[in-house]
Amino acid sequence: MTTTKSTAAPDSTTILRGLSSNRRVPLGSAVYNALLETLYDEAAALDERRFDDWVAMLEEDLVYTAPIRLTRTGPNRDRDVMRTMFHFDESYGSILMRTGRMQKSAWAEDPPSRCRRFVTNVRIGECDAAGEYEVVSYLFLERSRGDNPENEHMTAERRDIWRYVNGCYKLTKREIIVDQSVLGMSNFAVFL
Amino acid sequence: MLQKSSLTLRDGTKLDDLIMRDTNEVSLRVMTDEELYHHEMERIFAKTWLLLGHESEIPKAGDFIIRDMAEDNVIVARDADGSVNVSLNVCPHRGMRVCLGEAGNKRVHQCIYHGWAFKPNGDFIGAPIEKEKMHGNNVEKATLNLKKARVHLYGGLIFATWNVDGPSFDEYLGDIKYYMDQLFCRTDSGLELLGPPQRFVLPCNWKVPGEQSGSDGFHTLTLHRSLMEGGVMGGTAETIYDQAPGMYGVDVSCEQGHSLRCLEAEKTFKMFADIPFEGKSTEERLNLLTPPGITKEMIPELFKNLSEDQVEQLATFPPQVGGMFPNVLLAFIFAPRTDGGASGALTLHTYMPKGPDRVEFVNYIFAEKDAPEQVKRDMLQNAIQATGTSGTIEQDDADVWPVIMRNARGGVSKHITLKYQALHGEERPEGWKGGGMLYPGFTKDDTQWNWWLAYHKLMSEA
Incomplete structure (x- = not known):
């Protein structure tokens, strides 16, 4: 399917967000708890800049995107996720390129930002494929740069698919739906 | 001999003191000076051609995108005749933005404050309760159009300028x-x-x-x-x-x-x-x-x-x-x-x-x-x-x-x-x-x- 590239005309792909599975994994169940713990571990790996540990949590068929938002009014007011343009459009290979760069001369993260990723509002559903789970979470990122006393921050919803592989969960898909149409953060040199 | 610049800031500093053409230096002050910034808005951003987007964004009649010309918000819209128009997104009635979305399709842009309405090309259509003449007693409707910028398409790129009588795009x-x-x-x-x-x-x-x-x-x-x-x-x-x-x-x-x-x-x-x-x-x-x-x-x-x-x-x-x-x-x-x-x-x-x-x-x-x-x-x-x-x-x-x-x-x-x-x-x-x-x-x-x-x-x- 080719999506329209017109900025003016939104198609139906621009409304999809939130949890789509109707087979809920209830709060407090063993699977829910294990996935929640995985999300916390992932946030810690990123906040602590343990990129090898983070990459180990990713599947090689990873699709990692962050579509842009566009404000609309009237009948199309909820069609505001533009999946024709992205802030991130990544594969496993490009993530490796990005984490590899961090070990060398990535001035945008050298000196590194001090980040806190707050992950909340976690809702989980079963996917059709066995062992795969749709995990929707809210992300609040606080980022401190250098000696600037003012933090940069960002809020988003993340729509993930985690796959159960060899006793642990691995990320195979992530869509980061940021809330701002104009980002207040000066770059995305950090992962979301 | 370089001709001296006439621009002098309130504290007596001359543009020539900030941009030193004899030694090829520029004072770092140009990056923060508020007075200079206000001059830039008038002398540069209200004068030159500015890039606003590409016509492939608005293929159909009525399609529009909202863009900025520096701090001036504009509506970039395709009219029924296929032309691309750029008009200031400021209602001439009370100064509200006429268009609040960032993109869409509208044959009529109606201000949500008092309802003044405009065509995609910026022409004033009218105010509600036509018989009460809420646009003014003896005011010609044509004087109430949105302020229009001059537009040029180059390879599909949409450029506009407020400098209606200024250099052509090719001269620019x-x-x-x-x-x-x-x-x-x-x-x-x-x-x-x-x-x-x-x-x-x-x-x-x-x-x-x-x-x-x-x-x-x-x-x-x-x-x-x-x-x-x-x-x-x-x-x-x-x-x-x-x-x-x-x-x-x-x-x-x-x-x-x-x-x-x-x-x-x-x-x-x-x-x-x-x-x-x-x-x-x-x-x-x-x-x-x-x-x-x-x-x-x-x-x-x-x-x-x-x-x-x-x-x-x-x-x-x-x-x-x-x-x-x-x-x-x-x-x-x-x-x-x-x-x-x-x-x-x-x-x-x-x-x-x-x-x-x-x-x-x-x-x-x-x-x-x-x-x-x-x-x-x-x-x-x-x-x-x-x-x-x-x-x-x-x-x-x-x-x-x-x-x-x-x-x-x-x-x-x-x-x-x-x-x-x-x-x-x-x-x-x-x-x-x-x-x-x-x-x-x-x-x-x-x-x-x-x-x-x-x-x-x-x-x-x-």
């Missing part, structure tokens, strides 16, 4: 048009914007990224060192300064302040495979190394849309990075992939002023309209991974600019000068066909200095 482009045509007017169907632009705000003055858009090639070796470390530009981490990849070519600029860096294709190609160009025809060269964004199937279109000399240049010295004064950066670059996918990345940025200490970075990503979908898909990914919000090249730029800005506020620091004293001087390479001011060899400060001269000239015209 000047000698750089010959080269820009090689990027924007080279194929039968032209460029297509792949989606709405990425937008983000940086805490710095617009001129911090602005002066860099005047073809600062030199920063690449150090700030963008990771390109060489990752093998994207050839060379290795150890030999960056010895081999200086991408530094040699022909820099082109013109008195209007625009510039382009034309990089020798043979050298660019050498980074990936060692096949010499010698003795090969223009067509053979194009087939060996298609310009960024062009597929082999499109090569005949180049000959159809450009002159023989222009195609020859595209095959040997393709323009790759540069800018249009005052606030456009363009990058039509090679971005090789490891999976054998299409290797080009075509982007344009505008740096829109949002106050003396804020700038909005707007990143437009393109492909040739006639390119196969997979090529467009690859090029979108290339551009996102290299430029804009998360791009590994421009992440580093976005990190430098706000720090320069913080420096510019210091009572002592603001008197430090930016140095543009590494100059090559104009020189016409043998056999070069295009016009403009030419600087062959290692990329130096000449084009960026011309950017400041263009700034000085406009700021001196009241």
